[in-house]
Amino acid sequence: IAGITQAPTSQILAAGRRMTLRCTQDMRHNAMYWYRQDLGLGLRLIHYSNTAGTTGKGEVPDGYSVSRANTDDFPLTLASAVPSQTSVYFCASSRGPSSYNEQFFGPGTRLTVL
Amino acid sequence: SQQGEEDPQALSIQEGENATMNCSYKTSINNLQWYRQNSGRGLVHLILIRSNEREKHSGRLRVTLDTSKKSSSLLITASRAADTASYFCATDRYSGGGADGLTFGKGTHLIIQP
Numbered sequence: 601i602a603g604i605t606q607a608p609t610s611q612i613l614a615a616g617r618r619m620t621l622r623c624t625q626d627m628r629h630n631a632m633y634w635y636r637q638d639l640g641l642g643l644r645l646i647h648y649s650n651t652a653g654t655t656g657k658g659e660v661p662d663g664y665s666v667s668r669a670n671t672d673d674f675p676l677t678l679a680s681a682v683p684s685q686t687s688v689y690f691c692a693s694s695r696g697p698s699s700y701n702e703q704f705f706g707p708g709t710r711l712t713v714l
Numbered sequence: 715s716q717q718g719e720e721d722p723q724a725l726s727i728q729e730g731e732n733a734t735m736n737c738s739y740k741t742s743i744n745n746l747q748w749y750r751q752n753s754g755r756g757l758v759h760l761i762l763i764r765s766n767e768r769e770k771h772s773g774r775l776r777v778t779l780d781t782s783k784k785s786s787s788l789l790i791t792a793s794r795a796a797d798t799a800s801y802f803c804a805t806d807r808y809s810g811g812g813a814d815g816l817t818f819g820k821g822t823h824l825i826i827q828p
Binding site for chain 1: 744745747749754755756757758759762802806807814815816817818819820821
């Protein structure tokens with residue numbers, strides 16, 4: 601692995617189902633993030649983690665949860681998916697505070713909730 | 715809500731010409747970053763300019779920052795077909811800085827005509 605990976609690449613999900621999007625980085629970055637990208641709205645931050653064991657809410661956290669059990673992994677869970685969560689989801693990481701460091705992005709997960 | 719807003723929303727130029735994109739933001743910042751996104755891919759970091767810098771260069775990229783006007787511009791010189799992409803500016807979510815993610819604008823979609 602080189603960089604940041606996401607799985608699955610795409611998924612079609614029935615409303616009400618539970619879904620976990622996976623994100624793994626091998627750069628030993630302290631900070632990780634989840635964004636969603638919707639047409640016309642740009643990227644919006646869902647949740648973030650400054651370091652392993654800590655998480656925080658972003659701009660649009662409702663309906664999503666995250667965990668950061670170790671440095672490398674930052675899964676995003678939709679407990680009960682709704683159609684408005686149809687989007688492209690990007691995971692990102694940075695060595696340190698996002699204010700002062702570039703973020704590295706994964707290739708994205710395209711999620712469709714029917 | 716979006717901190718940064720890019721202008722124009724879309725730009726189409728001939729190969730070899732220069733492309734200029736602008737970004738305006740609302741609150742004070744520590745740094746401002748520019749990212750590129752090729753269709754269907756994750757974002758790639760281009761350049762970071764600190765609040766005490768007025769201009770920064772990287773290859774064919776030139777970024778300016780005017781904190782009094784709360785605006786930044788990205789200039790791509792001698793454009794190439796491979797520059798076709800969406801370009802986003804990003805700023806701190808909060809003026810205090812930190813590792814709590816970035817706020818992205820909605821992006822400028824740049825098309826380079828061969």
